[in-house]
Amino acid sequence: MSTPTTTSVSLRASTSPTSSTSSREFVIIRTPGIEKRFMHVSEEILDAHPDLIDRTLPTLDARIDMASAAVPKLAASAAWKAIVEWGRPATDITHLVFSTYSGGRAPSADLRLASLLGLRPTVCRTVLNLNGCSGGGRALQIAKELAENNRGARVLVACSELTLIAFYGPQDGCLDTIVGQGLFGDGAGAIVVGADPVEDERPLFEMAFTTQTTIPETEDAITMQLRKGGLDFHISSQVPRLLAENIERVLIDAFEPLGIVANGAAWNDLFWAIHPGGRSILDNIEELLGLDAEKLGASRQVLRDFGNMSGATVIFVLDELRRRRAKEGETAAEWGVVMAFGPGITIETMVLHAATNNLKEN
């Protein structure tokens, strides 16, 4: 696996000072663990579509129209960075795996992305729609399968998420929608994945083992549904507890067969890229596994600087992680783990092995 790269568009940071116009009031949500987020939804968009703030009004068509243009553009800017750093022409990309919760149309944004990047007409495209925050993890796992089973394949993974599809104002009796509006931000990330690197390629991490786990009887814990008023999502307040109760077993099942970690004794010997779904999720995992404070540092920093960007978030965390590892130099851990969580509740887990050259400054 090589070249995680990230980008985000900034039209309006959610921590901008409260402003109000004669016709609209703003509610500023301060979410613990988050200092800044970026959003495509701007005052201009709200001026043109004031009905977006009321999710009982029929705004889905307008949201999909806007997202269909913006999602591939945002993805393209992340993907270009990944391809440039990878160092080979975009036409060498053989497969594209694209994940978003901001779609609602076919052909999907992946086709527009392929066109913006000038990918070859034979590029094999796969779309993950509404996989939510586990979409990035799933996309990487699919890319691994494709790369290992198609000699010479180079798979572009791109996740592009726009809250525009689910942006609305608070409603009485729906605390979880306020929690969601306070957590999510926009962002896109991209990674090029391949097997058997050739001379000019500089792999960062090898995906040594991947697995997907669904926590039984938690279908209702994280849900999303397209409705006339946009993407209606619900997050149970039990999500941090449910993850905490299940995560150690998932980790042991992933690491024990590799003989790297026995009985969870050495979690602090690993590097960590956990999806920062919310501050409580990270706090619970840190406490449960007895992790040193810096172990979830990359996840906490991404949450602080960008919020929860759903499927794109783990790519940002990997990007931050490689910067931190470059500073750590020879002392950086050799083995690590990526975990992403989404509706299901689904836990996507990847055991990573650091490539020897990934400690260089980028």
Ligand SMILES: CC(C)(COP(=O)(O)OP(=O)(O)OC[C@H]1O[C@@H](n2cnc3c(N)ncnc32)[C@H](O)[C@@H]1OP(=O)(O)O)[C@@H](O)C(=O)NCCC(=O)NCCSC(=O)CC(=O)O
């Ligand atoms: C939102 C928070 C940062 C708020 O932290 P705080 O320390 O300020 O407060 P807290 O946790 O004590 O919560 C404050 C009050 O809000 C309530 N509360 C918290 N989360 C709630 C929810 N989802 N629905 C309804 N109520 C909720 C608590 O019960 C409490 O109520 P009272 O005051 O009455 O006791 C944290 O709760 C958090 O990180 N929660 C996890 C968020 C989460 O589930 N993320 C996953 C998103 S989904 C995802 O990432 C995947 C995907 O989308 O696919």
